[in-house]
Amino acid sequence: MAEERNTATGNQWKVGIGAYIALLVAILFFSGLFMKLDGMKWLSAFDFTTLGGTFGTMKEPAKSTFLGAGGVSAKAGFLFALSLVPTVMLALGFLEIFTHYGAIRAAHKLLTPLLKPLLGIPGLTGLALITDLQSTDAGAALTKELYDENQINKKELVVMSAWQYSGAGLINNYFAIGSALFAFLTAPVIIPLLLMFALKFVGAMIVRSVLNTVYKEDFSHEQ
Protein backbone atom coordinates (compact mmCIF):
# COMPACT_ATOMS: atom_id res chain seq x y z
CA MET A 1 0.00 0.00 0.00
CA ALA A 2 1.23 3.45 0.93
CA GLU A 3 4.04 4.33 -1.41
CA GLU A 4 4.51 8.01 -0.79
CA ARG A 5 7.15 9.66 -2.86
CA ASN A 6 9.02 12.77 -1.97
CA THR A 7 8.28 15.27 -4.69
CA ALA A 8 10.01 18.25 -3.13
CA THR A 9 13.09 18.53 -5.28
CA GLY A 10 14.78 21.30 -7.17
CA ASN A 11 13.67 24.32 -5.19
CA GLN A 12 15.55 23.79 -1.97
CA TRP A 13 17.37 27.13 -2.32
CA LYS A 14 14.28 29.29 -2.44
CA VAL A 15 13.40 30.47 1.06
CA GLY A 16 9.96 32.05 1.07
CA ILE A 17 7.80 33.24 3.91
CA GLY A 18 6.32 29.74 4.18
CA ALA A 19 9.73 28.34 5.03
CA TYR A 20 10.14 30.71 7.96
CA ILE A 21 6.66 29.87 9.20
CA ALA A 22 7.55 26.19 8.97
CA LEU A 23 10.73 26.81 10.95
CA LEU A 24 8.82 28.73 13.59
CA VAL A 25 6.21 25.99 13.88
CA ALA A 26 8.97 23.37 14.06
CA ILE A 27 10.69 25.24 16.90
CA LEU A 28 7.42 25.66 18.79
CA PHE A 29 6.47 22.04 18.16
CA PHE A 30 9.69 20.65 19.60
CA SER A 31 10.19 23.35 22.25
CA GLY A 32 7.90 21.95 24.91
CA LEU A 33 6.36 25.39 25.45
CA PHE A 34 2.91 24.04 24.62
CA MET A 35 3.17 21.07 26.91
CA LYS A 36 1.53 22.43 30.01
CA LEU A 37 -0.17 25.77 29.51
CA ASP A 38 -2.78 26.39 32.15
CA GLY A 39 -6.19 26.97 30.67
CA MET A 40 -5.03 26.17 27.14
CA LYS A 41 -4.75 22.43 27.30
CA TRP A 42 -5.69 22.10 23.64
CA LEU A 43 -2.34 23.61 22.67
CA SER A 44 -0.67 20.45 23.90
CA ALA A 45 -2.04 18.79 20.76
CA PHE A 46 0.82 20.60 18.98
CA ASP A 47 3.54 19.53 21.34
CA PHE A 48 6.09 16.87 20.43
CA THR A 49 6.37 15.32 23.88
CA THR A 50 2.62 15.12 24.37
CA LEU A 51 2.11 13.47 21.00
CA GLY A 52 4.89 11.05 21.80
CA GLY A 53 2.42 9.66 24.29
CA THR A 54 2.96 6.96 26.85
CA PHE A 55 3.32 3.22 26.86
CA GLY A 56 0.66 1.30 28.72
CA THR A 57 1.46 0.11 32.21
CA MET A 58 1.10 -3.28 33.86
CA LYS A 59 -1.93 -2.46 35.94
CA GLU A 60 -2.95 -6.09 36.06
CA PRO A 61 0.18 -8.10 35.31
CA ALA A 62 -1.74 -11.35 35.16
CA LYS A 63 -3.91 -10.09 32.30
CA SER A 64 -1.83 -7.49 30.50
CA THR A 65 0.20 -8.24 27.40
CA PHE A 66 3.35 -6.25 26.65
CA LEU A 67 1.03 -3.48 25.44
CA GLY A 68 -0.01 -2.77 28.99
CA ALA A 69 -3.11 -0.72 29.67
CA GLY A 70 -3.78 2.97 29.19
CA GLY A 71 -1.07 3.80 26.66
CA VAL A 72 -1.72 6.69 24.28
CA SER A 73 -0.54 8.22 21.01
CA ALA A 74 2.70 7.33 19.18
CA LYS A 75 4.14 4.99 21.78
CA ALA A 76 0.92 3.05 22.20
CA GLY A 77 0.44 2.96 18.43
CA PHE A 78 3.93 1.60 17.89
CA LEU A 79 3.54 -1.22 20.39
CA PHE A 80 0.10 -2.03 19.07
CA ALA A 81 1.41 -2.24 15.50
CA LEU A 82 4.24 -4.42 16.75
CA SER A 83 1.72 -6.76 18.33
CA LEU A 84 0.16 -7.27 14.86
CA VAL A 85 3.36 -8.42 13.17
CA PRO A 86 3.13 -12.14 14.14
CA THR A 87 -0.43 -12.62 12.87
CA VAL A 88 0.27 -10.73 9.65
CA MET A 89 3.30 -12.91 9.00
CA LEU A 90 1.27 -16.03 9.80
CA ALA A 91 -1.61 -14.98 7.55
CA LEU A 92 0.56 -14.15 4.56
CA GLY A 93 2.67 -17.26 5.09
CA PHE A 94 -0.40 -19.47 4.79
CA LEU A 95 -1.87 -17.42 1.94
CA GLU A 96 1.36 -18.04 0.06
CA ILE A 97 1.00 -21.79 0.59
CA PHE A 98 -2.66 -21.86 -0.49
CA THR A 99 -1.77 -19.80 -3.54
CA HIS A 100 1.07 -22.15 -4.37
CA TYR A 101 -1.26 -25.16 -4.32
CA GLY A 102 -3.64 -23.49 -6.75
CA ALA A 103 -6.34 -21.94 -4.56
CA ILE A 104 -6.32 -18.85 -6.77
CA ARG A 105 -6.54 -20.89 -9.97
CA ALA A 106 -9.57 -22.73 -8.61
CA ALA A 107 -11.19 -19.44 -7.64
CA HIS A 108 -10.53 -18.17 -11.16
CA LYS A 109 -12.29 -21.20 -12.59
CA LEU A 110 -15.34 -20.68 -10.38
CA LEU A 111 -15.52 -16.94 -11.00
CA THR A 112 -15.26 -16.97 -14.79
CA PRO A 113 -18.81 -18.16 -15.66
CA LEU A 114 -20.30 -15.46 -13.43
CA LEU A 115 -18.69 -12.56 -15.23
CA LYS A 116 -20.69 -12.39 -18.43
CA PRO A 117 -24.18 -12.64 -16.91
CA LEU A 118 -23.48 -10.39 -13.91
CA LEU A 119 -21.12 -7.78 -15.27
CA GLY A 120 -21.30 -8.15 -19.03
CA ILE A 121 -17.55 -8.60 -19.30
CA PRO A 122 -15.83 -11.56 -20.99
CA GLY A 123 -14.65 -14.53 -18.92
CA LEU A 124 -11.02 -13.89 -19.83
CA THR A 125 -11.06 -10.88 -17.50
CA GLY A 126 -11.35 -13.30 -14.56
CA LEU A 127 -7.61 -13.62 -14.10
CA ALA A 128 -7.14 -9.86 -13.70
CA LEU A 129 -10.02 -9.71 -11.22
CA ILE A 130 -8.74 -12.63 -9.17
CA THR A 131 -5.27 -11.15 -9.19
CA ASP A 132 -6.70 -7.92 -7.83
CA LEU A 133 -7.92 -9.82 -4.76
CA GLN A 134 -4.27 -10.33 -3.88
CA SER A 135 -2.47 -7.38 -5.37
CA THR A 136 -3.99 -4.11 -6.51
CA ASP A 137 -1.00 -3.21 -8.64
CA ALA A 138 -0.78 -6.53 -10.45
CA GLY A 139 -4.54 -6.48 -11.10
CA ALA A 140 -4.33 -2.98 -12.54
CA ALA A 141 -1.43 -3.93 -14.79
CA LEU A 142 -3.27 -7.00 -16.13
CA THR A 143 -6.38 -4.90 -16.75
CA LYS A 144 -4.42 -2.40 -18.80
CA GLU A 145 -2.84 -5.20 -20.79
CA LEU A 146 -6.27 -6.60 -21.71
CA TYR A 147 -7.34 -3.22 -23.01
CA ASP A 148 -4.10 -2.60 -24.90
CA GLU A 149 -4.50 -5.97 -26.61
CA ASN A 150 -8.09 -5.05 -27.57
CA GLN A 151 -9.47 -7.94 -25.57
CA ILE A 152 -11.89 -5.58 -23.82
CA ASN A 153 -13.40 -2.23 -24.78
CA LYS A 154 -13.51 0.98 -22.78
CA LYS A 155 -16.81 0.22 -21.13
CA GLU A 156 -15.68 -3.20 -20.02
CA LEU A 157 -12.50 -1.59 -18.71
CA VAL A 158 -14.52 0.79 -16.54
CA VAL A 159 -16.74 -2.01 -15.20
CA MET A 160 -13.70 -4.16 -14.43
CA SER A 161 -12.01 -1.27 -12.67
CA ALA A 162 -15.14 -0.61 -10.65
CA TRP A 163 -15.06 -4.20 -9.44
CA GLN A 164 -11.41 -3.84 -8.48
CA TYR A 165 -11.55 -0.34 -7.02
CA SER A 166 -13.96 -1.06 -4.19
CA GLY A 167 -12.03 -3.24 -1.78
CA ALA A 168 -8.89 -3.47 -3.89
CA GLY A 169 -6.36 -6.11 -2.83
CA LEU A 170 -9.18 -7.51 -0.74
CA ILE A 171 -7.78 -10.77 0.59
CA ASN A 172 -4.29 -9.52 1.39
CA ASN A 173 -5.51 -6.25 2.86
CA TYR A 174 -8.17 -7.95 4.94
CA PHE A 175 -5.79 -10.47 6.47
CA ALA A 176 -2.78 -8.17 6.71
CA ILE A 177 -4.46 -5.00 7.95
CA GLY A 178 -7.93 -6.03 9.04
CA SER A 179 -6.48 -8.70 11.31
CA ALA A 180 -5.90 -5.87 13.78
CA LEU A 181 -9.65 -5.91 14.37
CA PHE A 182 -10.27 -9.66 14.25
CA ALA A 183 -10.02 -10.09 18.00
CA PHE A 184 -12.82 -7.57 18.53
CA LEU A 185 -15.28 -8.99 15.98
CA THR A 186 -18.56 -10.37 17.21
CA ALA A 187 -19.16 -12.31 13.98
CA PRO A 188 -16.99 -14.97 12.30
CA VAL A 189 -14.06 -13.47 10.39
CA ILE A 190 -15.28 -14.96 7.10
CA ILE A 191 -18.61 -13.09 7.07
CA PRO A 192 -17.24 -9.59 6.37
CA LEU A 193 -14.95 -11.10 3.72
CA LEU A 194 -17.79 -12.86 1.88
CA LEU A 195 -19.93 -9.75 2.14
CA MET A 196 -17.21 -7.55 0.68
CA PHE A 197 -16.67 -10.03 -2.14
CA ALA A 198 -20.38 -10.02 -2.96
CA LEU A 199 -20.53 -6.23 -2.78
CA LYS A 200 -17.70 -5.92 -5.29
CA PHE A 201 -20.19 -7.36 -7.79
CA VAL A 202 -22.97 -5.10 -6.58
CA GLY A 203 -20.79 -2.01 -7.01
CA ALA A 204 -19.68 -3.06 -10.47
CA MET A 205 -23.27 -3.81 -11.47
CA ILE A 206 -24.32 -0.35 -10.32
CA VAL A 207 -21.52 1.21 -12.36
CA ARG A 208 -22.48 -0.91 -15.35
CA SER A 209 -26.09 0.21 -15.22
CA VAL A 210 -25.05 3.87 -14.87
CA LEU A 211 -22.77 3.49 -17.89
CA ASN A 212 -25.68 1.94 -19.80
CA THR A 213 -28.00 4.82 -18.99
CA VAL A 214 -26.37 8.14 -18.02
CA TYR A 215 -23.23 7.68 -20.10
CA LYS A 216 -24.91 5.73 -22.89
CA GLU A 217 -23.70 8.20 -25.55
CA ASP A 218 -20.03 7.68 -24.67
CA PHE A 219 -20.09 4.08 -25.77
CA SER A 220 -22.42 4.29 -28.77
CA HIS A 221 -19.52 3.63 -31.11
CA GLU A 222 -18.56 0.48 -29.23
CA GLN A 223 -20.76 -2.52 -29.19
Add this chain to the structure above:
Amino acid sequence: MSNNTKSTTSNNPFDIFVIGARKGYQIAINNLMPNVLMAYVVAEILNIIGAMQFIGSLFGPLMGIFGLPGEAVTVLLTSWLSSSAGTGIAVSLLSKGVLNGSHATILIPAIFLMGSQLQYMGRLLGVADVPKKYWPLLMAASILNACIAMIIMRFFA
Protein backbone atom coordinates in the same frame (compact mmCIF):
# COMPACT_ATOMS: atom_id res chain seq x y z
CA MET B 1 1.04 -4.35 -1.96
CA SER B 2 3.17 -5.24 -4.90
CA ASN B 3 3.83 -8.79 -3.94
CA ASN B 4 2.68 -10.84 -6.85
CA THR B 5 6.13 -11.95 -7.82
CA LYS B 6 5.88 -15.69 -8.22
CA SER B 7 8.95 -16.88 -6.40
CA THR B 8 8.55 -20.54 -7.15
CA THR B 9 12.14 -21.47 -6.55
CA SER B 10 11.12 -24.11 -4.01
CA ASN B 11 8.24 -26.50 -3.72
CA ASN B 12 8.81 -27.13 -0.07
CA PRO B 13 5.77 -25.83 1.82
CA PHE B 14 7.99 -24.66 4.68
CA ASP B 15 10.03 -22.52 2.31
CA ILE B 16 6.86 -21.17 0.72
CA PHE B 17 5.51 -20.25 4.12
CA VAL B 18 8.71 -18.38 4.90
CA ILE B 19 8.45 -16.42 1.64
CA GLY B 20 4.92 -15.38 2.56
CA ALA B 21 5.83 -14.63 6.15
CA ARG B 22 8.64 -12.39 4.90
CA LYS B 23 6.12 -10.47 2.79
CA GLY B 24 3.93 -10.20 5.86
CA TYR B 25 6.83 -8.79 7.83
CA GLN B 26 7.54 -6.20 5.14
CA ILE B 27 3.89 -5.14 5.08
CA ALA B 28 3.64 -5.01 8.85
CA ILE B 29 6.81 -2.98 9.31
CA ASN B 30 6.76 -0.71 6.25
CA ASN B 31 3.08 -0.25 5.90
CA LEU B 32 1.06 -1.10 8.94
CA MET B 33 3.36 0.32 11.57
CA PRO B 34 3.84 3.87 10.18
CA ASN B 35 0.14 4.09 9.38
CA VAL B 36 -1.03 2.83 12.74
CA LEU B 37 1.38 5.14 14.54
CA MET B 38 0.07 8.08 12.53
CA ALA B 39 -3.52 7.08 13.22
CA TYR B 40 -2.89 6.91 16.96
CA VAL B 41 -1.30 10.37 16.90
CA VAL B 42 -4.11 11.86 14.80
CA ALA B 43 -6.68 10.34 17.14
CA GLU B 44 -4.81 11.84 20.09
CA ILE B 45 -4.69 15.31 18.47
CA LEU B 46 -8.42 15.18 17.75
CA ASN B 47 -8.99 14.03 21.29
CA ILE B 48 -6.94 16.80 22.93
CA ILE B 49 -8.42 19.66 20.90
CA GLY B 50 -11.86 18.26 21.57
CA ALA B 51 -12.68 17.64 17.92
CA MET B 52 -13.55 14.03 18.60
CA GLN B 53 -16.47 14.97 20.84
CA PHE B 54 -17.59 17.58 18.31
CA ILE B 55 -17.40 15.13 15.41
CA GLY B 56 -19.19 12.60 17.58
CA SER B 57 -22.18 14.81 18.20
CA LEU B 58 -22.20 16.21 14.66
CA PHE B 59 -22.27 12.83 12.95
CA GLY B 60 -24.23 11.01 15.65
CA PRO B 61 -27.54 11.03 13.75
CA LEU B 62 -25.96 9.99 10.43
CA MET B 63 -23.92 7.18 11.96
CA GLY B 64 -26.96 6.12 13.95
CA ILE B 65 -28.43 4.74 10.72
CA PHE B 66 -25.64 2.16 10.74
CA GLY B 67 -25.88 1.49 14.47
CA LEU B 68 -22.64 3.35 15.14
CA PRO B 69 -21.70 6.23 17.43
CA GLY B 70 -20.85 9.54 15.72
CA GLU B 71 -17.13 9.17 16.38
CA ALA B 72 -17.08 6.19 14.01
CA VAL B 73 -17.13 8.63 11.10
CA THR B 74 -13.45 9.34 11.80
CA VAL B 75 -12.70 5.70 11.02
CA LEU B 76 -14.50 5.96 7.68
CA LEU B 77 -12.96 9.30 6.69
CA THR B 78 -9.47 8.06 7.51
CA SER B 79 -10.09 4.76 5.74
CA TRP B 80 -10.80 6.67 2.57
CA LEU B 81 -7.22 7.96 2.71
CA SER B 82 -5.69 4.69 3.90
CA SER B 83 -7.26 1.49 5.19
CA SER B 84 -4.31 0.90 7.52
CA ALA B 85 -4.81 4.31 9.10
CA GLY B 86 -8.57 3.76 9.32
CA THR B 87 -8.00 0.43 11.03
CA GLY B 88 -5.57 2.14 13.39
CA ILE B 89 -8.17 4.76 14.31
CA ALA B 90 -10.73 2.01 14.87
CA VAL B 91 -8.38 0.17 17.21
CA SER B 92 -7.50 3.30 19.15
CA LEU B 93 -11.21 4.11 19.57
CA LEU B 94 -11.80 0.51 20.67
CA SER B 95 -9.07 0.78 23.28
CA LYS B 96 -10.60 4.03 24.54
CA GLY B 97 -13.99 2.35 24.80
CA VAL B 98 -15.63 4.71 22.29
CA LEU B 99 -16.34 1.77 20.00
CA ASN B 100 -17.15 -1.81 20.99
CA GLY B 101 -16.89 -5.16 19.27
CA SER B 102 -20.23 -4.87 17.48
CA HIS B 103 -19.21 -1.48 16.11
CA ALA B 104 -15.94 -2.96 14.85
CA THR B 105 -17.88 -5.76 13.18
CA ILE B 106 -20.11 -3.25 11.40
CA LEU B 107 -17.17 -1.11 10.35
CA ILE B 108 -14.70 -3.69 9.10
CA PRO B 109 -16.15 -4.33 5.61
CA ALA B 110 -16.67 -0.61 5.08
CA ILE B 111 -13.05 0.13 5.96
CA PHE B 112 -11.90 -1.95 3.00
CA LEU B 113 -14.74 -1.33 0.55
CA MET B 114 -14.08 2.42 0.61
CA GLY B 115 -10.50 2.06 1.79
CA SER B 116 -7.35 3.70 0.45
CA GLN B 117 -9.26 5.17 -2.47
CA LEU B 118 -6.98 8.18 -2.63
CA GLN B 119 -3.91 6.09 -3.36
CA TYR B 120 -5.75 3.56 -5.51
CA MET B 121 -6.77 6.38 -7.82
CA GLY B 122 -3.16 6.47 -8.94
CA ARG B 123 -2.28 2.84 -8.45
CA LEU B 124 -5.38 1.30 -9.97
CA LEU B 125 -7.46 3.78 -11.98
CA GLY B 126 -4.37 5.59 -13.24
CA VAL B 127 -2.46 2.44 -14.14
CA ALA B 128 -5.46 0.82 -15.83
CA ASP B 129 -6.11 4.05 -17.78
CA VAL B 130 -9.71 4.50 -16.71
CA PRO B 131 -10.88 7.86 -18.13
CA LYS B 132 -10.94 10.48 -15.33
CA LYS B 133 -14.53 11.25 -16.21
CA TYR B 134 -15.67 8.02 -14.53
CA TRP B 135 -13.53 8.24 -11.40
CA PRO B 136 -16.20 9.99 -9.32
CA LEU B 137 -18.69 7.33 -10.39
CA LEU B 138 -16.42 4.52 -9.22
CA MET B 139 -15.76 6.36 -5.99
CA ALA B 140 -19.47 6.89 -5.35
CA ALA B 141 -20.12 3.20 -6.05
CA SER B 142 -17.47 2.24 -3.49
CA ILE B 143 -18.93 4.51 -0.82
CA LEU B 144 -22.39 3.15 -1.58
CA ASN B 145 -20.94 -0.36 -1.21
CA ALA B 146 -19.56 0.60 2.19
CA CYS B 147 -22.95 1.91 3.31
CA ILE B 148 -24.73 -1.25 2.14
CA ALA B 149 -22.11 -3.33 3.95
CA MET B 150 -22.65 -1.48 7.24
CA ILE B 151 -26.41 -1.89 7.03
CA ILE B 152 -26.07 -5.63 6.35
CA MET B 153 -23.44 -6.09 9.08
CA ARG B 154 -25.88 -4.71 11.65
CA PHE B 155 -27.66 -8.05 11.46
CA PHE B 156 -24.49 -10.00 12.20
CA ALA B 157 -22.98 -7.75 14.86
